[in-house]
Amino acid sequence: MGGEPPPAEGTNIEGESPEVEPTVETDDATITDDAELERTLGLSGGLAIGIGTMIGAGIFVFPGLAAGQAGPAAAASFAIGAVVALLVALPTSELATAMPKSGGGYYFISRALGTLAGAVVGLSLWFGLVFATAFYLVGFGYYAVDTLAELGVTVGDRLVIPIALLFGAGFTVLNVTGTENAAKLQNGIVALLLSILIVFLGYGSLDAVGLIGESAAPEQFAPFGAMPILTTAALVFTSYLGFAQVATVAGEMKDPGRNLPLAMVGSVLAVGVLYVVTIFVATSAFGSEALAGFGETAMVEVGRHYLGAAGAFAIVFGGLLATMSSANASILSTSRAIYAVSRDALLPKRASRINLRYGTPHVALGLAGGPILVLTATGRVELLAEVASFLHLIMYGLICVALIALRRDEPEWYDPEFRVPGYPIVPALGAIASFAMIGFMQPTSQLVGVGIMLTTAGWYVYYARDVNLRGAL
Amino acid sequence: MTRVLVPLAILEGESVSPGLTTLLEPVDVTVLGYHELPEQTPPDQARIQYEERATEALEDLVETFRVGGNEADHRLVFTHDREQTIDRVAAETAADAYTIPGASGQIERVLVTLTGNVAVDRICSFVGELIGPREIGVTLFLATDDETGGRELLETAADTLSAREIDVRTEFAVDTSPFEALLEVGIDHDAIVVGERAPSLRSLLFGEEAERIAVESVAPVLVVRNLDETVTAADT
Numbered sequence: 001m002g003g004e005p006p007p008a009e010g011t012n013i014e015g016e017s018p019e020v021e022p023t024v025e026t027d028d029a030t031i032t033d034d035a036e037l038e039r040t041l042g043l044s045g046g047l048a049i050g051i052g053t054m055i056g057a058g059i060f061v062f063p064g065l066a067a068g069q070a071g072p073a074a075a076a077s078f079a080i081g082a083v084v085a086l087l088v089a090l091p092t093s094e095l096a097t098a099m100p101k102s103g104g105g106y107y108f109i110s111r112a113l114g115t116l117a118g119a120v121v122g123l124s125l126w127f128g129l130v131f132a133t134a135f136y137l138v139g140f141g142y143y144a145v146d147t148l149a150e151l152g153v154t155v156g157d158r159l160v161i162p163i164a165l166l167f168g169a170g171f172t173v174l175n176v177t178g179t180e181n182a183a184k185l186q187n188g189i190v191a192l193l194l195s196i197l198i199v200f201l202g203y204g205s206l207d208a209v210g211l212i213g214e215s216a217a218p219e220q221f222a223p224f225g226a227m228p229i230l231t232t233a234a235l236v237f238t239s240y241l242g243f244a245q246v247a248t249v250a251g252e253m254k255d256p257g258r259n260l261p262l263a264m265v266g267s268v269l270a271v272g273v274l275y276v277v278t279i280f281v282a283t284s285a286f287g288s289e290a291l292a293g294f295g296e297t298a299m300v301e302v303g304r305h306y307l308g309a310a311g312a313f314a315i316v317f318g319g320l321l322a323t324m325s326s327a328n329a330s331i332l333s334t335s336r337a338i339y340a341v342s343r344d345a346l347l348p349k350r351a352s353r354i355n356l357r358y359g360t361p362h363v364a365l366g367l368a369g370g371p372i373l374v375l376t377a378t379g380r381v382e383l384l385a386e387v388a389s390f391l392h393l394i395m396y397g398l399i400c401v402a403l404i405a406l407r408r409d410e411p412e413w414y415d416p417e418f419r420v421p422g423y424p425i426v427p428a429l430g431a432i433a434s435f436a437m438i439g440f441m442q443p444t445s446q447l448v449g450v451g452i453m454l455t456t457a458g459w460y461v462y463y464a465r466d467v468n469l470r471g472a473l
Numbered sequence: 474m475t476r477v478l479v480p481l482a483i484l485e486g487e488s489v490s491p492g493l494t495t496l497l498e499p500v501d502v503t504v505l506g507y508h509e510l511p512e513q514t515p516p517d518q519a520r521i522q523y524e525e526r527a528t529e530a531l532e533d534l535v536e537t538f539r540v541g542g543n544e545a546d547h548r549l550v551f552t553h554d555r556e557q558t559i560d561r562v563a564a565e566t567a568a569d570a571y572t573i574p575g576a577s578g579q580i581e582r583v584l585v586t587l588t589g590n591v592a593v594d595r596i597c598s599f600v601g602e603l604i605g606p607r608e609i610g611v612t613l614f615l616a617t618d619d620e621t622g623g624r625e626l627l628e629t630a631a632d633t634l635s636a637r638e639i640d641v642r643t644e645f646a647v648d649t650s651p652f653e654a655l656l657e658v659g660i661d662h663d664a665i666v667v668g669e670r671a672p673s674l675r676s677l678l679f680g681e682e683a684e685r686i687a688v689e690s691v692a693p694v695l696v697v698r699n700l701d702e703t704v705t706a707a708d709t
Contacts, residue, residue, distance in 0.1 A: 029561070034528050035527075037516035037551050037552075038550055038551065040557055176513075178511070252515065353522065354514055354523075359511055360511055360513045
C-alpha cells in the first residue's frame with residue numbers, strides 16, 4: 001500500500017497502547033516485520049460463514065412471528081431487509097478490500113471516524129453479537145424440543161431455555177477446547193441445509209402457485225397495512241447480520257480483493273431469495289394467523305403440510321443444524337470482536353490472551369459465553385433479535401458514513417480493489433436506511449440499545465480517552 | 474544454488490537433529506518456523522503473544538546451520554493450514570526440497586526412492602548437490618511392476634551419481650507393496666529422500682506418503698519438489 005499512515009498513539013488507563021504494526025498485504029498472506037500470517041479461507045469458506053450465520057434465524061425462527069405481524073406481506077419485510085443489507089454490504093466490501101484486517105466494521109470505523117466512534121461500535125458489536133447468539137440459542141432450544149416431540153417425547157416449551165443454556169455452555173467449552181477443523185464441518189452443514197431447503201422450497205412453490213396439489217386459500221397480502229411491514233422488517237433484520245461477520249475474518253481470507261465482496265454480497269443475495277420464497281411458501285400453506293399460532297417452529301408445520309411426516313422431520317433436522325451453526329459462528333465472531341478492541345487497547349490486553357494448551361482465546365470466548373448465557377436465560381426472542389439488530393445497524397450506518405468520509409478526502413494508503421458502484425448514492429442510502437430501520441423497532445429494544453451505547457461511550461471516556469486510532473492502519 | 478526448506482513447529486519445540494544439520498551443510502537452508510492455530514484464533518492474535526519467543530528460537534536454529542558454513546535464513550508464519558504454508562513458502566523461496574524432521578545421529582547412508590511423480594534426473598541432480606564430495610553412501614530404490622524398464626532406469630540413475638564419485642547401491646522391488654518394501658530397505662539408512670507426490674484419493678485418506686514414511690521410519694525425510702508443476706501453477 002502506498003503512503004505512510006500515521007501511527008496509533010496514546011495509552012489507556014493501564015498504560016497499554018494499541019498494537020499496530022505496518023504490514024504488507026498479499027493475496028496469500030499478511031506480512032509484518034518479523035512474521036507472516038497465512039490467509040487460509042477461500043470463497044466457499046467465506047460464503048459458509050455468511051450463509052451459515054444468517055440462515056438459522058430467517059428461515060427457521062422468524063416465519064411464524066413475522067407472518068403474525070405483517071401477514072403474507074412479511075415476504076416484503078424480508079425483501080426490504082435484503083435491500084438494506086445489500087446497500088450496506090457493498091460499502092462494507094469496499095472498506096474490507098481496502099483494509100483486509102480482522103475486526104470488520106469496528107476496524108473501518110475506528111480508522112475512518114476516530115476512537116470514540118470506534119470504541120462505541122466495537123464494544124457495542126460485542127454486545128450485539130452476544131444478543132444475536134442468545135437469540136439463535138433460544139431458537140435452537142425450540143427446535144430441540146420439537147425434535148424430541150417428533151421422536152415421540154413430549155416435554156413442552158418449559159425445557160426450551162434449559163436446553164438452550166446447556167448447548168450455549170457446550171458451544172463455549174467446545175470452542176475453548178476443540179481444535180478439530182470445524183470449518184469443513186460448517187461448509188458441509190451449510191451445503192446440506194441448502195439442499196434440503198431448495199428441494200423443500202421448490203416443491204412448496206410449485207404447490208403454492210397451484211401447479212400441483214390443491215390451490216391455497218387466498219388471503220389479503222397486507223391485512224394490517226404498510227406500517228407493520230416496516231416494523232416487521234426491523235424485527236427480522238437479525239436474519240441478515242451474518243454478512244458483516246465475513247468482514248471479521250477479512251484478515252484470513254485468500255485473495256481478499258475478490259473473495260470478500262463476493263462472499264458478502266453473494267451470501268446476502270442467496271439468503272435474501274431463500275427468505276422471501278420461504279415466507280411465500282409458508283403463508284401459502286397456512287393463513288398467517290395459523291402460522292403465527294405455531295410460533296418459533298412454524299416451519300415444521302409447513303413441512304408437514306407439504307411433505308407429511310418426512311417434511312416435518314427434514315425441517316426439524318434442518319432447523320437444529322441451522323440454529324446450531326448460527327449460534328456457533330456467532331460465538332466465534334464475538335470472540336474476534338473482543339480481540340479487535342483489546343488489540344487497540346480499548347479493553348485490557350488480557351482479554352485477547354491465548355491459552356497454551358489449546359491455542360484458543362479462552363478469555364475472549366469466556367467474555368462471549370458468559371453474557372450469552374445470561375441473555376439466553378431471559379428467553380425473549382423478539383427483544384434479543386431487535387437489540388442485536390439495533391447494535392448492528394448502528395455499525396452498518398457508521399460503516400457507510402466511514403466510507404463517505406474516507407472517499408471525500410482519500411488518504412494516500414486508501415486503495416480498495418473493489419469500489420462501490422453508484423457512489424455516493426449507495427452508501428448514503430445505506431446509512432439512511434440503517435438508521436431508519438432502528439426507528440421502527442419496539443421502544444424497549446431502542447432503550448436497551450441506547451443504554452448499551454451510552455455505557456460503551458462512558459467506558460471509552462473512563463478507560464481509553466487518550467488512545468488515537470484515526471488513520472492508524 | 475540448491476535450497477532446502479526446513480519447516481518446524483517452532484513453538485512446540487520441534488527441532489533439527491544433528492544428523493540432518495550435517496546432511497544439509499552443502500545447501501542453502503530456509504528454516505520455516507510455523508505455528509498452526511485452531512480456527513477460533515486469529516493468526517495475528519497468536520503473533521502478538523508468541524512472535525518474540527518464536528523469533529528467538531528461530532535465530533538460534535539458524536545459527537546452528539551457519540556454524541556448518543551454509544547460507545541460512547528463517548521465516549515465521551502463523552497459520553491455520555500447515556500444508557498450505559509449506560507449499561507457499563517453498564514456492565516463494567524456490568526451494569528444491571523440504572524436510573520432515575526425524576531422529577538421526579551421524580549420517581552414513583541415505584536412501585533415495587525414485588518411486589514418485591518427480592523426474593528421476595531431477596532427484597539425482599538434487600542428491601548429487603546434497604551429497605557432494607562427502608563420504609556418504611546412497612542407496613537408490615525403485616519399486617515397479619515393469620522389471621526390464623525399471624532396472625534400466627535404476628542403472629542409468631546409478632551411473633549419473635557414480636560419475637560424481639558417490640558410493641551408490643541399488644535396491645529393486647518388483648510386485649510388492651512399494652511402501653512396505655521401502656520401509657524394509659529404509660531400516661539401515663539414516664535419512665530418506667523421496668519425490669513429491671501429486672495429491673490423490675489415497676493421500677487424502679491416509680495422509681501424504683512422505684509423512685507416513687517419516688512416521689514409520691523415524692528418520693528425517695527430504696521431499697524433492699516437483700518444480701514443473703509449480704511453474705505451471707504459477708503461470709495459470
